[in-house]
Amino acid sequence: MATTEIAGLTSLLENLGLSAPVPTYPEAQILENPLDIGRSYLAEILRSLVGVEDGIAYKAITWPNNIYNGDFSVPLPKLSHEKTPKDLASEITSKYKAASNSDMFIIPIPDGVHLRFIFMLKFLPRFLLPYIKDRGLAYGTDHLAGLRDRSNPDLGKKKVVIEFSSPNIESEFQGKNLRSTIIGSFLSRLHQAMGWDVVRLNYLGDWGKNIALLMVGWGKFGSEDAFKADPVGHMLSVWTQIHDLFQPAVVESKKLRDSGGDPAAVESQGLFAERNAIFKKMEDGDPETLVLWKRFRDASMENYKSLYSRLGTEFEEYSAESCFSPDTMAEVEAILRENNLSEESEGSLIVDMEKLTGRRGGGKIMIRDRNNSQTYALRELANILDRQRQHDFDKMIYVVADDHDTHFSRIFKLLELMGRVELSKKLVYVHFSRVSKMAEKFEKSLKMHKILDRCTDEMIKAVEASPDKAVVIGKADSTLSSVAISGLLAQELVARRAAAHSFDAAKMTAFARSSGPEIQYWYMRLDQILHETPPPSNPTALTDEELEIVVEEGSPETNLLRLLAEYPEITAAAYKSLESPGIVHYVDEVLNQLGKCFEMDEPEGGDDEEPEIFSAGQLAVYDATRQVLGNAMRILGITPVEF
Structure with missing residues (x-):
């Protein structure tokens, strides 16, 4: 009988001379973790030798995380404050041989305030080899961890949505997109191993003013022949050229804003105006503009899917900034108004987080800009509501570089202010360093x-x-x-x-x-x-x-x-x-x-x-x-x- 079942495990342990069944402790997952079996038996030995209350001995047993420090370590003060560690170690070691199930470990080794335990050489292979063999691919996983209730599997699995990779179609796959892909894939597999229902989601940056700027660049530097020969390579070349051309205007606008001036004059002409005009066409659904947008998006998607295949990465769902719901965005704006969270500022609709939270440096979240265009923050809030309704998730993890720290802290806090406290608690921001040495x-x-x-x-x-x-x-x-x-x-x-x-x-x-x-x-x-x-x-x-x-x-x-x-x-x-x-x-x-x-x-x-x-x-x-x-x-x- 397989040791993956209690009866089979009990039979194996009895054949090895141990009393069965395994002593029961709520924390012990004996069918998933062999060390929990050792902990359970050791806890019973310590309880009988020292006379501590049920459960205290089990919780006192630690894992050294280093085989040269033993398989288990027991900080003696956790067992008794009345006896010195030296006296307690002497008492346990002198009584140990007479204890039931003592054949599982060699005589404990005193080490300062710790008592170290090591599995018997004759016991370990006869126990562990069949334990691993029976579990095979499942060894090291805990499929009960992802259940809504470990004691009632009928309630089903918890669901996690993990958003990662999330490249922008106007620029090439960057170091931070690569790292997000690798870390996000790892977290997805880890949650699956722990029994969760996992939805891998790639949220593409395929909308917004950067895409409009790429279209401006296409009008100046685009070539049909070059695009047919290498779609993504040519898009990257066009983006680099128009981005470099646009930067002086961006610097001038920022300088005016920082000095208390009005950047409207700069942003109403030149490349700013061209970009904003094309973005307005995108939002209005202009057919010709959307045809070009779709060409860029499709070329990028084909490139990314090929890259993900090489990296061994899969997604259950591809979403994008372009997939926003006007109704949900209108709902978000209505909630902000009803709760007196949003206000007009210089022609834009904003949320003043510093004013609402009383925290200095809280900043402002722009909901709509002075051209009445929806913003990334508005789309983010709407997406969270839509995903909760679509997936009914228990947790949603964002795997994003740390340059988004401020963004997510504000978004999560704003959800609380919107009355979505429980939803906000389900959101997890797993950030990583954006510093990349790839360019070097x-x-x-x-x-x-x-x-x-x-x-x-x-x-x-x-x-x-x-x-x-x-x-x-x-x-x-x-x-x-x-x-x-x-x-x-x-x-x-x-x-x-x-x-x-x-x-x-x-x-x-x-x-x-x-x-x-x-x-x-x-x-x-x-x-x-x-x-x-x-x-x-x-x-x-x-x-x-x-x-x-x-x-x-x-x-x-x-x-x-x-x-x-x-x-x-x-x-x-x-x-x-x-x-x-x-x-x-x-x-x-x-x-x-x-x-x-x-x-x-x-x-x-x-x-x-x-x-x-x-x-x-x-x-x-x-x-x-x-x-x-x-x-x-x-x-x-x-x-x-x-x-």
């Missing part, structure tokens, strides 16, 4: 597809420079392209969101710690070994002799197993923090420990030696490692390349 590595106008091509070129060089890696990875174009994308994803996800966006094609394609190519290499090496010598299909049938190497004192395979037991803790921590580096660093630790296993097993004397021979126990450990490594890669978005 590549020409400013180079398209993202060509940047990815360069990454593949760097990957080819890296493989050619590493013959030992090439033997495993090979030289197939599709494989090298996949490994190069792995390098890009790992480089982005190893950094915390607040860190600057570091983009180095040579570094990301190198075989180095935490790099995508190194991760793929080890996965393929394991896959090769297990393809040539299949692992045992039933880990519970392994004999003591077959497990002998695995349970030796100081065996790297045992330490590797202890790391594999931690994986559900790693994903749970990432889910709580919405950060990816913990998973990347965990994978690096697994590879480091895996390398130690192979250091001991490498044949000596060169290529003429006999091929590597592994015991059934070792193969079972490597099979479990391949499973966990593949699961972690998939959450990161790195597709494991099979040998």
Whole structure:
């Protein structure tokens, strides 16, 4: 019977000499996390030895997040304030051997105010190998976390809408769009792994005055032949030219505004006037203007979808600024008026947040400009209302660069002032550093597809420079392209969101710690070994002799197993923090420990030696490692390349 069911798990533990069922604690998810089983048994041992109240012992048990500090650590003051840590440690260790279920851990190790516990060598493989084998792709996930009620699955899953990527059609895919795409994809997969119903949403910037300015540029610099040959490349060229031409007027307008003057004179002539006139035509639905707008939008969409395919990113929904609802925008404006939140200012309709909140620096939100055109803020508010009605979400996450900090803080606060407090609480702004070093590595106008091509070129060089890696990875174009994308994803996800966006094609394609190519290499090496010598299909049938190497004192395979037991803790921590580096660093630790296993097993004397021979126990450990490594890669978005 599978250990994914309580009966099967109970049977396995009984066969290992433990009392069953597992002691019950509300926090323990024993079918999802093997360490919770250890916690539960350890809590009962501590409770019986120290006499603390039910639940206190369980909550006192901490996870060191480092196998060299033990599998569990117990801060002794949390168990008792009446005894010194030294006396309490002495009491527990002296009584430990006589405790029920004490065969699960070796005698505890005192360490200052902590007592450290380590799994018995003979227990760990017999318990963990079938536990991981039974769960397979589900190991490290917790599908109950996304339920509306863990105790009542019939109530269904919670739903999250995750908006990410969101490029503008008038300009090329930027570093911050790339980072939003990678982080947003990661958060989507993470929420799916935790049982949520996920809607990936790409909100394209395909409307507004920047698009109107692009149309002005088309009239001055556009070429049908150039557009047919390279639609996106030519659009980018036109945008760059008109943007540079427009900047002096923007600077002059801002200078007047900052000095207390009226910029209306500047904004009523020249490129300002041309831009505003075209935007007015867009809003009025002028057929000729909308035909050109649609050409630009369709060309951009085709380019972006091709790029997303290369990055392994999918969306359930494409939305856009152009998809605004006039009725909902009118509703937003009515709510603002009814609650006395909006006011006229110099011909514009605004919300003075500083006045409403009493906070200095609160700023003003423009709802309609002096030409009565709707603004980004108005469309944002209307979109939130529409999405809530369409999706009835429990949470909506915006994955956007930190240059939007002020925008989202104002929008969320304004929703509260509009009487939508509960809706505002469902909105989460996951921001990341907008600082990108991509421009330092590549020409400013180079398209993202060509940047990815360069990454593949760097990957080819890296493989050619590493013959030992090439033997495993090979030289197939599709494989090298996949490994190069792995390098890009790992480089982005190893950094915390607040860190600057570091983009180095040579570094990301190198075989180095935490790099995508190194991760793929080890996965393929394991896959090769297990393809040539299949692992045992039933880990519970392994004999003591077959497990002998695995349970030796100081065996790297045992330490590797202890790391594999931690994986559900790693994903749970990432889910709580919405950060990816913990998973990347965990994978690096697994590879480091895996390398130690192979250091001991490498044949000596060169290529003429006999091929590597592994015991059934070792193969079972490597099979479990391949499973966990593949699961972690998939959450990161790195597709494991099979040998």
